[in-house]
């Protein structure tokens with residue numbers, strides 16, 4: 001019996017989907033090969049914008065249509081915050097709340113239990129990427145493993161639906177994280193990405209102050225040629241200890257993604273974001289001074305309520321001068337139930353879209369300036385594609401989060417290797433082996 005999983009949204013959702021795939025394989029199902037229909041379809045949804053909600057509904061309907069007779073199960077933040085909208089889609093067999101994901105094996109086994117003979121016949125050997133005890137499958141470019149150390153958020157920023165979907169902070173026990181990373185390093189993963197919904201708050205719910213920095217100090221002691229990368233960390237949580245680690249520890253990638261969201265302090269305050277734009281600027285300039293090759297990414301929401309034309313123009317001017325290297329830009333989307341959805345000063349969707357396009361253009365400019373500065377540098381990269389099998393240049397990712405290509409990768413390859421940036425092109429780097 002085959003299953004298929006479709007995932008929308010963030011890295012944490014993707015990790016959840018890997019775990020759900022493991023649960024399904026443990027009860028004898030196998031991932032549907034291309035062209036085969038599945039008996040069990042899982043959609044792991046997201047609700048970060050109204051557009052994402054639409055995409056989730058479209059995805060569910062498509063799976064129902066393409067897999068006649070399949071049991072379609074829907075989980076994730078959209079299913080959590082709007083279960084009725086999901087349950088009423090014809091063909092949906094079950095809505096699984098986020099908190100039920102931990103019991104997925106039992107629930108899903110119940111759903112397929114009327115086909116025991118087909119379960120027993122399931123083909124073996126199609127496993128997910130981070131299953132304990134299995135060798136990594138580099139042929140799929142999976143040289144990066146994602147470890148979720150934390151879930152949920154207590155911040156309730158005025159525009160954000162995530163705390164409603166994910167619930168309060170929950171940090172994984174540090175011993176468990178260390179064991180999991182040791183196992184992945186043993187399996188040969190050269191890059192481990194620590195992720196979470198509110199990663200910088202890791203440990204707070206366990207009354208472990210500076211939890212993330214303490215965890216990193218333990219992780220970097222794990223021997224081997226591997227590295228760790230952090231997903232997003234809130235501005236106030238990038239403290240001296242974390243800065244010292246990210247700029248001074250060879251095993252930690254020189255890369256921070258620090259969500260700014262808006263370049264207007266008054267709007268930030270209204271959204272419940274606890275920093276000013278001046279504090280943010282001071283932080284990123286300090287990081288740039290400490291490391292000229294560090295990747296410094298940010299998230300921006302275009303057209304938050306109350307962002308006037310003047311304040312937006314002013315933000316654009318200010319952003320152009322920051323030493324940032326990557327923007328993730330989303331047009332603001334009012335999420336029902338959040339404080340911002342009923343605030344004064346809502347902008348039309350067209351204006352939000354137009355502002356998002358302008359912010360993306362600034363981001364592209366900053367990124368290509370940064371990429372150009374990398375020409376001639378030696379960077380440490382990991383493969384992220386199977387180019388070596390197809391005879392095409394190998395796609396790689398550098399420690400400072402640049403994607404690029406190398407035509408003459410070392411053999412045998414798979415781990416971290418050093419290569420020189422010989423050419424750049426917009427956001428991409430082209431590398432040569434170090435002789």
Ligand code: SF4
Pocket residue numbers: 153154155156157160161162163197198234
């Ligand atoms: S910190 Fe704010 S933006 Fe981030 S998940 Fe929590 S509530 Fe949402």
